[in-house]
Amino acid sequence: MTPEQLAAQLRQPTGADGATVAGNMNSSNQPIIANTYAALTLQGAERLLEIGPGSAGHLPTLLAQAPDLDYTGLDLSADMVKAADALHGFRPGVRFTHGDIRQAPLPENHYHGILAINVVYFWQPLAPALHAIYRHLKPGGQLCLGLRDRQSMSTLPVFEHGFLTYEGPDLMQALADAGFEQPAMTRHPEDSVSVLGQVMHKTGLVVTARKPESQP
Known part of the structure; x- marks a missing residue:
């Protein structure tokens, strides 16, 4: 695959190449997945929406962390929804749906937490996705975003094609502008193997914020 083709598959995995890319992401994203999970403050039987879970190879770890979790996975790729459902559709309280967060037919004021790992790059423009x-x-629900910082994303040509990158404070400001409160960020240095098989020295960011308890 060319860098441009790989970028398209990272955004919306499709077909045999998409399945390969999704498998590689499940492996290469383990550090940022673990750090983002650690920031979640779910308490047992709560409702969590994950945006862009792909084939959801990480889901057993999440379910072990939060017993009785009611989990919805929303993905742009119909192929990934099908793959995730084949792997996990038998699990109680787990469902997958195809769609874009900016116009997804999901209930409002519903989820205790919303999680997105390595997908914020594709929300262009950013504001409509954050408002959704x-x-x-x-009210009081938590948003957790896992991503790599701009410097980390500049190391491979693939990230020049359709990725919007962040330093961290700029994303926190966007969250505040969208009405979230208590934006916070942690940095996590990591070495990992990229989807191209190269060792990368990267910095993962976990950005969290909450919807206010009291609405204007």
């Missing part, structure tokens, strides 16, 4: 997330969160 805000609508779907319950």
Whole structure:
């Protein structure tokens, strides 16, 4: 695959190449997945929406962390929804749906948490996606975003094709502008193997924020 073709598959995995890319992402994204999970403050039987879970190879770890979790996975790729459902559709309280967060037919003021790992790059423009997330969160609900910083994303040509990158404070400001409160960020240095098989020295960011308990 060319860098441009790989970028398209990272955004929306499709077909045999998409299945390969999704498998590689499940492996190469383990550090940022673990760090983002650690930031979640779910308490047992709560409702979580994950945006862009792909084939959801990480889901057993998440379910072990939060017993009785009611989980919805929303993905742009119909192929990934089908793959995730084949792997996990038998699990109680787990469902997958195809769609774009900016116009997904999901309930408003509903989720205790919304999680997105390595997908914020594709929300262009950013504000409509953040406003949609805000609508779907319950008052007091938590948003957790896992991503790599701009410097990390500049190391491979693939990230020049359709990726919007962040330093961290700029994303926190966008969250505040969208009405979220308590934006916070942690940095996590990591070495990992990229989807191209190269060792990368990267910095993962976990950015969190909450929807206010009291609405204007």
